[in-house]
Amino acid sequence: MEPRRALKYSRIRRSKFLSELERFLRFPSVSSEPEHAGDVQKCAHWLARHLKDVGLDQVRLVPTRGHPIVYAMSRQKPTRPTVLIYGHYDVLPGNPLREWHTPPFTPTLKGDNLYARGASDDKGQLFAHIKAIESYLKTTGSLPVNVKCIFEGEEEIGSPHLNSFIARNKRALRADTAVISDTRMLAPDRPAISYAQRGGLRAELVVTGPPQDLHSGNFGGAVHNPLQALCEMIARLHDANGRVAIPGFYDSVRQWSEKERAFMARTGPSNEQILRDARVEQSWGEPGFTLYERTTIRPALTLSGIAGGHYAQGSKSIIPARAVAKLSFRLVPNQDPQKIAQLFRHHIERITPPAVRCSVRTFAGIKPALVNRNHPAVRAAVFAYRKGFGATPVFLRSGGSIPVVTSLQEMLGIPVVLMGFGLPDDHIHAPNERLYLPNFYNAIKTSVWYLALAAKLVAAGGIRDRASDRGVREHQ
C-alpha cells in the first residue's frame, strides 16, 4: 500500500492539524492535582470524540479508579499485522506560573515553536500518530496495518492503573509490536530511537520533631529542628564525589562491555552537548563515566522537592514541627526497585538522628528496560525516520522512565519501539514547554511511513519473528 495519498493529505492539512493540537493543549489535564480531575476527564472525552472523527472504529473511554484510559482501534483485518500505539494525554502542573512567558494552557505560537504544557510531553507526539491515521482513513479509507491505541491519563503520576488494564485486556490488546513516541531526538535533523530506559522509584521522607512549630527564640539551641535534620540526612545520601552513598546501591548495577560503551560514545551526545542542553557550565556526578553514561547506564538519586517551615514571603522565627522531602531514583539494569527501596529504608533508619523521627514512603517502582536494536519492528522505524526526517536515526539510551515500556514488553510479550519526536530543549517538565513544529509535521510523515513499512516487513515475515522478541531484556 503506497502512502502517497496519505502523505499528500497530511501535507496540505497542516494548519488544520495545528489548530486541533492547540485545542488539545488547552485542556489543563494535570493528573497530579485533584482540582484538575474534571479537566482530565474533559480532555479524555475530547480525545475520544476526536478519534471517532478521524475514522477509528471502536473508541472507548475506559474508566479507572483514577483518570480514564482512551482506547481506540481500526477495523481489524486478520491478515494484517497489528501495531499498538501508546501515548499519554495527561500533563504535569504548569507551575511555577511566574516563570512561564505565556500561560501554560494557552497554546502560543512564536516562530516555529508552539508553547504550552504538554506540547512535547506528550500531547504533541501522540497527536502526530493520530494525524497519520487520519491521513490514511480520510484518503484510502483504510490502514496498511491494524491499529490499536492506548492513550493514558496517568503517566505523569506513575501509571497506577495501567498495568491492571493491560492485564485484564491481554487478549484484546494482542499486537505484533508497540510504538511509543514520548522520547527525544538529538536535534531537528538527528532523529533517534531509544533502545533503553532507566527504571525509577519515588520516595518521600517525613521528618517530625515537636508536635507543633516552636518559637526559635525560646527553644533554638535546645530542641532539634526536623528541617535541619532532614537536610543533614539528605547530605548523607551522596558522597563527596557525587556517588549515591546508600550501602549496596551499586551492587547489582550491570557493567557494560567496552564495545557497548564505544557504541554509546559514537552515537550519544557529548558532555558538551548535554551541558548545553541543560544550560549549565559545570557537570557533576559519578567519576569515571561520561555525562551520557551517567544519565543512562548509571543510576541516580534526585531530590525533587523539600517543604519545611515558613517558606512564603516574609519571615517567621520558628523551629518547624515537620519537614518533607520528595526523592526520585533512576535505576539501571539489573537494579530491582523493591530491593533498592529496602536498602534506602535501612540507610534512612541508620542515619535518622535520635532527637527526631523519620517515616519513609516508597511508591511503585519501574524496572529498567531494553529493546533489541535489530528487531524488524525497530528496523521499520529506522526506514520510516529516513523518509520522514531525511536522516538515519541514531540509537539512544534514555535517562527517563516510561513505565509502560516495561509493562508492554513483559505483559504482552511484544517489542516496544521508542520513536521519539521531542527535542532536548523542548523544556519538558519545566516552564515554557514547547514543540518545534517542523518536527511535528515530520513526525506525522514518519508515522505514515512507519505504518506502511510495518506492513511490508510483516509481509516479509520479519515482524513475526517472536524468537527475537523474547529475551530483549537480556540483550547485550
Next chain:
Amino acid sequence: MEPRRALKYSRIRRSKFLSELERFLRFPSVSSEPEHAGDVQKCAHWLARHLKDVGLDQVRLVPTRGHPIVYAMSRQKPTRPTVLIYGHYDVLPGNPLREWHTPPFTPTLKGDNLYARGASDDKGQLFAHIKAIESYLKTTGSLPVNVKCIFEGEEEIGSPHLNSFIARNKRALRADTAVISDTRMLAPDRPAISYAQRGGLRAELVVTGPPQDLHSGNFGGAVHNPLQALCEMIARLHDANGRVAIPGFYDSVRQWSEKERAFMARTGPSNEQILRDARVEQSWGEPGFTLYERTTIRPALTLSGIAGGHYAQGSKSIIPARAVAKLSFRLVPNQDPQKIAQLFRHHIERITPPAVRCSVRTFAGIKPALVNRNHPAVRAAVFAYRKGFGATPVFLRSGGSIPVVTSLQEMLGIPVVLMGFGLPDDHIHAPNERLYLPNFYNAIKTSVWYLALAAKLVAAGGIRDRASDRGVREHQ
C-alpha cells in the same frame, strides 16, 4: 496616689475588657504579608481611636514607609516621672491554617483561655496596660505618672522603621523608664521579669543551578541539584554535637561566672520543664550547658524554612533550578550581628560547591541586651507583680529578641523593664495561640500597681539614678 479606685474599676469591667480585646484580635494585622497591609492599617486606626476613648490626650497615627506607629501620651505634669510603654499590634501569619482548631482571627473562648493569633504575642499583653490606664483615667481622672505609649506595627518583621522614629523623636520620647510586656512568666503563679535577651540576625540563602527546572530522567546524575547542594551546605552549619560550625562564631561569646550560672540554675526552668514546654522527649544542642543556658547565654542558628522544587501534592520528576533557605541566628553578648553576618558569608563562600551558585542576604541584626536587676524601675516591677499575682517574680533571661529593647536603652538612655504576662504554653508563633485570661486580669492589676509604685520610687529619688542606667550592658 492610691490605686484603690482604679483597681476596683478594673475588677468590675472584666467582661467589657474581654470583648474589647476580642475586637482588637479580630484584625488580621499580619505585618509580613502585603495582602494584609490594609488590615494592619485598620487595626492601627481602631487602636488609636480606642486610646482616645480611654482618655489619653495626644493620640497620633505616625505613618512610616511600612505600617504605622500608634503613639499616645497622657497630659504631662513636669513634677511626675514618665513611663514609656511599648507594645506591638502586628502579628504573625495564621498559618498553617489546617492546624488551628478555631480560625486564628476569630477569637474563641474555651475555658479560661482565649484563642487567637496575637492573643499572647502581643495584643493581649499590651492591652493590659491600656486597661490599667483606662482604670485610672475613668476614675481619678489622672495618672500617677506621665505615660507615653508606642505601639508598633512591624515588630514581627524586624521593626524596620522603629529606630528612625525613635531617633527623630528623642526629645518627645524622653522618659525615665520604659516597660514592655512581650515576654513570658514561668507559670500562672510564677511571674517573671526578663533581664536579658538574645540578639538576632536573619539570613537567606539562594542556591541556583540550571536556569530552569530540568527533567531528572534526562539530567539526573550529570547536573548538580541546587536543592541537594543547599541541604549539603546546611548540613555543614552545625557539627555532629549540635554546635554551630561557622569558624569564629563562638570567639566573642561571653563566658559567665559560676555565680551567675548558679543563679540561673536556681531561678530558671529545668531541662525537664523546657522539654515539657516544647513537648519533645529528647534535647539537642551544645554539650556542657543546661537547656536554659543553651537558649539564653549560648547562641543558636535555626533553619526556619526551605523552599525548593516541587513540594505540593503529587510528584514532579525535576532537578529544581533554585532552592531557598531562611535562617535565623540568636546571638548573645558580646557577639556583634554585623561581624557574625561577615563570618557567615565567608563560611558560605567556602562551602558552596563549584557546580552551583549561592547568594547570601542578611537582614538588620539586633544586638543582645541586658538590664540591671537592681535598678529602681525594676524594683518597682517586683513590687507590682507581688500585688498583681501575689508572688515575687523570678528574674529570667529570654531566648528571643525584642529589637526595641536595645533601641530604647541605647537611643534614649533609659532602663527597659521587661514585665512579661505570657505563659510558656501560649503557643506564640504557632497554631492555636492563646491567652490565659486570669493572667490578663492579673496583668491589668499589676500594671495599675506599677504606675503607682513607679511614682513613689521617684518620690524617693530612686528612679532618677542615671548612674545605674548607664552601663547596663556591662552588668555582670
